[in-house]
Amino acid sequence: MATISRPLPGAAIPAAKQLRLSDYLRWSVDHKIIGVQYMATAFFFFLFGGALAMMIRWELLTPTLDVMSDGTAYNQLFTMHASIMIFMWIIPMMAGFGNYLVPLMLGAKDMAFPWLNALAFWLIVPAGALMILGYFAGQAEAGWTAYPPLSTIYSLGDGQTFWAFALHLLGISSILGAINFIVTIKNMRPEGMGYFQMPLFCWAILATSIIIVLATPFLAGALTLLILDRVAGTAFFDPSRGGDVLVWQNVFWFYSHPAVYIMVLPGFGILSEVLSVHARKPVFGYRALALSSMAIALLGFTVWAHHMFTSMTPELRIPFMVTSMIIAVPTGIKIFSWLGTLWGGKIHFTPAMLFALGFLSMFVIGGISGVMLAAVPFDIHVHDTYFVVSHLHFVLFGGSVFAIYAGMYHWWPKVTGRMLNANLGKLHFALTYVGFFFTFFPQHIVGMLGMPRRVAVYAPEFQTLNIIISVAAFLLGISTFVLLYAMALSLSNGKRAGANPWRALTLEWATTSPPPTHNFHGDPVPYRDPYGYGTESAFRYLEDVDRRYGVGERDDDKVPVPALRGSGD
Amino acid sequence: MDTQLSRQERMALANRRTGLFIFQLSWIMVFVCLTFVNLQIRGNFASWPPEGVTSLNLFLPTLATAGLLLSAFFVGRGLRALRNHQRAVFLTSWQIALGLGFGFVAIMAYEWLSVPFSEQYSTIFRVMTGFHAVHALVIGIMLALVYHGARSGEYNATRHWAVEGTTKLWYFVVVAWMLFYVILYIV
Numbered sequence: 001m002a003t004i005s006r007p008l009p010g011a012a013i014p015a016a017k018q019l020r021l022s023d024y025l026r027w028s029v030d031h032k033i034i035g036v037q038y039m040a041t042a043f044f045f046f047l048f049g050g051a052l053a054m055m056i057r058w059e060l061l062t063p064t065l066d067v068m069s070d071g072t073a074y075n076q077l078f079t080m081h082a083s084i085m086i087f088m089w090i091i092p093m094m095a096g097f098g099n100y101l102v103p104l105m106l107g108a109k110d111m112a113f114p115w116l117n118a119l120a121f122w123l124i125v126p127a128g129a130l131m132i133l134g135y136f137a138g139q140a141e142a143g144w145t146a147y148p149p150l151s152t153i154y155s156l157g158d159g160q161t162f163w164a165f166a167l168h169l170l171g172i173s174s175i176l177g178a179i180n181f182i183v184t185i186k187n188m189r190p191e192g193m194g195y196f197q198m199p200l201f202c203w204a205i206l207a208t209s210i211i212i213v214l215a216t217p218f219l220a221g222a223l224t225l226l227i228l229d230r231v232a233g234t235a236f237f238d239p240s241r242g243g244d245v246l247v248w249q250n251v252f253w254f255y256s257h258p259a260v261y262i263m264v265l266p267g268f269g270i271l272s273e274v275l276s277v278h279a280r281k282p283v284f285g286y287r288a289l290a291l292s293s294m295a296i297a298l299l300g301f302t303v304w305a306h307h308m309f310t311s312m313t314p315e316l317r318i319p320f321m322v323t324s325m326i327i328a329v330p331t332g333i334k335i336f337s338w339l340g341t342l343w344g345g346k347i348h349f350t351p352a353m354l355f356a357l358g359f360l361s362m363f364v365i366g367g368i369s370g371v372m373l374a375a376v377p378f379d380i381h382v383h384d385t386y387f388v389v390s391h392l393h394f395v396l397f398g399g400s401v402f403a404i405y406a407g408m409y410h411w412w413p414k415v416t417g418r419m420l421n422a423n424l425g426k427l428h429f430a431l432t433y434v435g436f437f438f439t440f441f442p443q444h445i446v447g448m449l450g451m452p453r454r455v456a457v458y459a460p461e462f463q464t465l466n467i468i469i470s471v472a473a474f475l476l477g478i479s480t481f482v483l484l485y486a487m488a489l490s491l492s493n494g495k496r497a498g499a500n501p502w503r504a505l506t507l508e509w510a511t512t513s514p515p516p517t518h519n520f521h522g523d524p525v526p527y528r529d530p531y532g533y534g535t536e537s538a539f540r541y542l543e544d545v546d547r548r549y550g551v552g553e554r555d556d557d558k559v560p561v562p563a564l565r566g567s568g569d
Numbered sequence: 570m571d572t573q574l575s576r577q578e579r580m581a582l583a584n585r586r587t588g589l590f591i592f593q594l595s596w597i598m599v600f601v602c603l604t605f606v607n608l609q610i611r612g613n614f615a616s617w618p619p620e621g622v623t624s625l626n627l628f629l630p631t632l633a634t635a636g637l638l639l640s641a642f643f644v645g646r647g648l649r650a651l652r653n654h655q656r657a658v659f660l661t662s663w664q665i666a667l668g669l670g671f672g673f674v675a676i677m678a679y680e681w682l683s684v685p686f687s688e689q690y691s692t693i694f695r696v697m698t699g700f701h702a703v704h705a706l707v708i709g710i711m712l713a714l715v716y717h718g719a720r721s722g723e724y725n726a727t728r729h730w731a732v733e734g735t736t737k738l739w740y741f742v743v744v745a746w747m748l749f750y751v752i753l754y755i756v
Contacts, residue, residue: 112584175595183587187580213595221602225696234692236610242619242689247609251602 019514027122029114030517034121035100036415038092041124045088047480052081054477057439057470063460074456075141076159080131082144083163086263087170088128090400094266095120095177097407098205100415102181104508104515105199107190107524112183116176123173130166134159143454145252148237148245152229161230164223171216171223174262178209178216185209190507190526199506199530200289204269207293211258211265211300219255222248249311253304261300264395265293267403268334271356274406275341277504278353282531284340285333292330292337299327309379317376324374331367335360350502351425355406358433362398366391369444384454387447393440405432405483413497416490417513419552424486428479435476442469498552503542506530512549521549574727585730593741600745603697604752610689622687625680625694627754633676634750640669641743644712648736651719654726663716670709670739677702697749704745708738 024036056077059067068074099117103110111117134140138157142150151160185206189198226248228234235241237248268289276283283289302323309317338360347353369391373379382388405428412420442465447453451462458466500509505527511520532538574582611617618624647662681698684691715735718724724732 113588175592179588179591179595182591183584186587187583213591214598217595217598218602221599221606224700225606228696234696235688236606236692242610242613244610244613247606250609251606254602254605 027118029110029118031099031103031111031114031117032415032515032519034117035096035098037121038096038099038124041121041128042089042093042096045084045128046093049081049084049089050477050480052077052084054474056081057473059456060458060466061470063458063463063466065456068456071456072141075143075454076135076139078454079140079143079163080134083131083140083167085396086144086259087167088124088131090263090396090404091170091174091259092124093404094208094263094400095174097201097266097270097404097411098181098208099177101411101508102184102202102205103188104414104511104519105202105506106184106188106193107507107520107526108184108188109518109520111180112188113180117180120173120176120180123169123176127166127169127173130162130169134162134166137162145256146226146248147252148226148229148248151226151248152237155230161227164227164230168220168223168227171219174212175216178212181205181209182213190524192528193526196287196290197526197528197530198290199269200272200283200286200293201266201269201506203290204265204267204272204293207297208262208265210294211262211297215255215258215262215301218251219259222251222255225251246308246311249308250305253307254301257304257307258297258300260395261296263400264403265296267359267400267407268293270403270407270410271338271359272341273504273506274352274356274410275338276531276533277410277502278348278350278356279342279345280348280533281341281345282529282533283337284343285337286531288333289337292333295330296327299323299330303327306374306379309376310383321374321376325371328367328371328374335364335367349426350409351420351422351429352406352409352502354426354429355402355409355432358429358436359399359402359406362394362402362436365441366394366398369394382447384452385447386443386451386453389453390440390443390447393443397436397440402432405429408483410502411508412487412490413501413552414508414513414515416494417497418490418494419497419501420486420490420494424482424489428482428486431475431479431482435472435474435479438472439469439476442472495553498546499549500542500545501552505532505538505541510545510549582730585734589734589737593737597741597745597748600701600748603693603700604748607693607697607752610693614689618690619687622690623685625684625754629676630680630750630754633673633680634746636669636676637673637743637746640666640673641740643669644736644739648729648732651724651729651732652726659732660716660719663712663719666739667709667713667716670705670712674702674705674709677705694753697753701742701746701749705742708735708742711735712739 019033024033024040028034028037055067056074059065059074059077065071065074068077099111099121134157137159138155139159140146140151140155140163141157142155142160146160146163185198185202189195195203225234225236229237229243235243237243237245239245272283272289303320305312305316305320306324309320369387373382373388373391409420409425412418446462446465446469449462451458497513499512502509507524507526507530508515510524527538527541529538643662643666647659647666650656650658650662677698681695681702684694712735715724715731719732
């Protein structure tokens with residue numbers, strides 16, 4: 001086996017312009033700056049929504065009202081927690097990853113429409129302001145699903161209208177971003193990179209974008225009607241005047257069910273990258289992974305009414321139950337492909353890998369409870385209980401957020417040029433994993449025992465379980481500070497990452513960290529297989545990248561050293 | 570001044586074309602959404618229009634629809650003429666198309682104002698036609714601005730993305746209207 005040669009880091013590469021904080025605070029059309037803007041804004045809202053979650057758990061320590069002044073205040077609390085986490089954290093965060101990585105992975109200089117890209121980000125700022133300003137106008141209190149009549153005649157504050165306008169802006173931002181992704185991926189791949197040579201993250205973003213462009217307009221339609229009902233005196237959702245609340249439920253879920261795939265598909269893409277790189281093995285079933293994303297995107301449009309089993313015409317329940325269960329097939333294909341990727345790999349337990357493994361284990365639980373909920377009799381039994389809360393957090397936190405964390409640890413060195421401390425990362429993982437599991441797993445049990453969701457006052461027999469849940473939730477909250485500390489430490493004096501600290505084959509690593517203004521020094525040539533780890537030629541390609549762009553400071557027991565696997569190992 | 574497009578310009582043009590196509594595919598879904606809303610609301614009534622509400626008169630809207638279809642033809646004819654270096658044909662075609670488009674908006678504005686109030690039947694009618702009219706107006710104004718620029722010679726047979734883009738957007742207005750026309754007046 002060849003030994004690692006260490007040439008002078010960054011020899012012959014002109015130094016990139018050093019970006020200052022102020023560069024991130026103003027309008028820029030560079031996709032990397034926009035990506036960081038997305039991610040930083042989303043992370044701010046993650047902390048905000050997390051603080052609200054802590055207040056929810058504080059309130060639920062006792063079966064009576066104590067922290068909140070009344071039920072309305074509690075309603076506002078969980079409404080804002082969910083709205084912020086879904087629309088201001090996970091969706092923009094995934095868009096941030098996409099913005100930063102897609103052009104780099106495709107070897108492009110920027111997105112197809114840089115100006116539109118900046119506009120899409122800057123729409124998020126007024127949207128966030130509107131959401132928060134709602135607190136001064138009688139905050140939204142109808143839940144993130146905003147079912148009428150709760151969101152119409154029973155929401156007197158203007159905050160609900162602000163909320164609807166904020167979501168309108170976020171929807172437009174999403175659509176503009178998605179158009180940009182589709183065009184970039186379709187038209188700007190480098191020579192020699194067909195669709196089936198793209199990194200799987202690009203496939204995931206493509207599938208996500210297809211869902212966004214086709215589903216988000218339905219949200220726009222629904223919100224327009226809601227706003228008209230609230231401010232213009234129409235009565236689309238008022239049965240006493242010939243309207244129908246089911247109109248909202250149908251149209252809202254026709255967007256919002258596909259939206260759950262908008263939130264998790266990019267996570268699937270991150271997982272494929274991280275697992276393959278840190279297990280030093282080609283992904284198992286590349287085509288299956290790529291096409292199952294597309295299958296999920298398409299099937300996702302056929303299942304919306306499974307959110308309405310208790311309110312819809314009974315004859316329609318079975319078809320929607322069947323389609324909902326079919327979704328488990330492409331998802332299962334992914335899970336087994338990832339397991340196949342790990343099988344026999346040389347697994348490095350980096351923080352990114354740990355979070356990816358955390359995703360695999362927790363998302364499977366969320367998937368199984370999803371199939372349980374798809375079964376009509378079971379769903380009717382646990383409808384609107386904590387079982388549903390548990391399920392959605394297993395897929396959204398155990399799925400999307402774990403994937404985001406994995407992606408953060410994986411790409412942080414590329415974005416900042418510095419490593420995150422691996423030991424702190426492992427501590428962060430351990431606290432998050434334990435805190436997460438004991439926050440959300442017991443919610444299955446309280447839900448099946450009959451505790452309804454969205455209540456501040458509950459039957460005293462649920463208190464013991466609720467205390468366990470709250471204490472674990474506080475642990476989960478604390479775990480975030482470990483990450484914040486690690487980030488601060490890395491930015492102030494983290495180890496230099498070099499171009500390719502994980503020795504990955506995708507194109508974003510074949511340039512300096514952080515990449516220069518137009519991303520690459522000359523025209524990048526992609527390695528023929530983005531996941532061809534363990535071959536002699538991949539090894540030589542990686543050596544070449546190291547020689548060209550320089551290696552970072554190494555600490556051999558923490559950072560994986562290159563390993564040759566397979567026949568020649 | 571007929572020059573060839575550079576590689577970068579060709580790339581930008583390809584991106585714009587794909588981008589506009591995806592946008593049309595996406596935004597038409599709002600119209601599909603409103604169509605579903607209309608269908609679901611009318612499903613709750615024994616008859617549509619509901620009892621006691623008089624049906625809408627078909628004559629004027631059908632005339633407007635015919636005019637709109639004709640305007641789409643003229644807009645497209647103009648684009649083809651511009652590509653074939655027939656500037657005069659292009660300008661006349663767009664003049665006619667603009668006139669027809671204005672007629673459509675005027676007739677639909679009259680329809681919007683004159684539909685008698687009858688709760689669901691008239692409000693969904695007004696939301697749908699109003700939503701469409703916003704698009705017809707905005708894109709119509711874009712059409713007029715591009716026409717104005719074309720008169721002062723801003724576009725030629727190779728470089729005319731603004732002409733092509735607004736033409737395709739006007740097609741969008743027409744397709745969206747055909748969907749609504751069928752739902753509001755025919756079925």
